[in-house]
Amino acid sequence: MRSGTILFALLLLSLTVQAQSNINGSEDDDDPYSSEPYFMSAINYLSNNVYLGRKDTTTIPYYSPYIGYHFKSGIYAKGMVSYTTAKGGLIDLTTLEAGYDHNFTEHFNGGICIDKFFYNKNSLSVRANTKGSGGIYGQFNNNIIQPQFTFDLNFNGKSKDYVIGIILDHEFVLADNAVKIIPTIGFMSGTQNYYDEYFINRLNKKDKKGNVKSVVSDPDKLVPLVYEFSTKVTYMTGKWLFSLTPNYAIPVSPATVTINNKVSKEKLSNSFYLELDICHR
DSSP states (O other): HHHHHHHHHHHHHHHHHHHHHHHHHHTTTTOOTTTSOOOEEEEEEEEOOOOOOOOOSSOOOEHHHHHHHHTSSSSEEEEEEEEEEEGGOEEEEEEEEEEEEEETTEEEEEEEEEEEEEEEETOTTTTTEEEEEEEEEEEEOSSOEEEEEEEEEEEESSSSEEEEEEEOOOOETTTTTEEEEEEEEEEEEEEOOHHHHHHHHHHHSSSSOOOOOOOOOTTTSSOOOOOOOOEEEEETTTTEEEEEEEEEEOOOSSEEEEEEEEEEEEOOOOOEEEEEEEEEE
């Protein structure tokens, strides 16, 4: 029921904004910085660290300053440091990212990115054992619904994971291209070796003997993981870009876990979280 209510709200918002965008803007207007070289400095806020609908029992907000450079060719590089107030406050994650985005035709764009993660040894994140990742995406652009396909390969401490995503969105433009509203629906499937290592690390920290070797059953199996709903709102003025994205994640396929010789189904819960980004270019 909750997912249906949220979907209806997003569609209602889409219809309302579409009526306004026909008067105030055009979907063909582009970000003037998208094809120009620029240096970026920014601050990002994430209200809770949620990955594929999974999260720790402790809320983990991130405050993440970052800098980067975008070349005219579409190549970019970025470095980010994420501080969290969880566990009394610590630098939880440092991320190095490089990638390439390109419009191949009028209706198709795609890209590739590579990330290197440096998690704090005391991190509570469900991805704390992921060392790096690589991903590709492709999107078909049109005036109705823009479908996007994503594929990510994640490298964990002792394993790898594959994540496949299908994303549908539509961009509405207001106020002479200064404001954009992008309702999005996404569906992700993947393997869960990262989740298995997360449970193993948490349990072995409590029991210093390190006897736990496996928790999640069939972590190599590709399964549906999450439905994600979001509506990104951006405002551009001069060299400043402000973005606010409310997200709602509905995890599916609860894992079968074995903890202290007891086999049970994981208890999943839906997550609402916000992301705020303020960037100067």
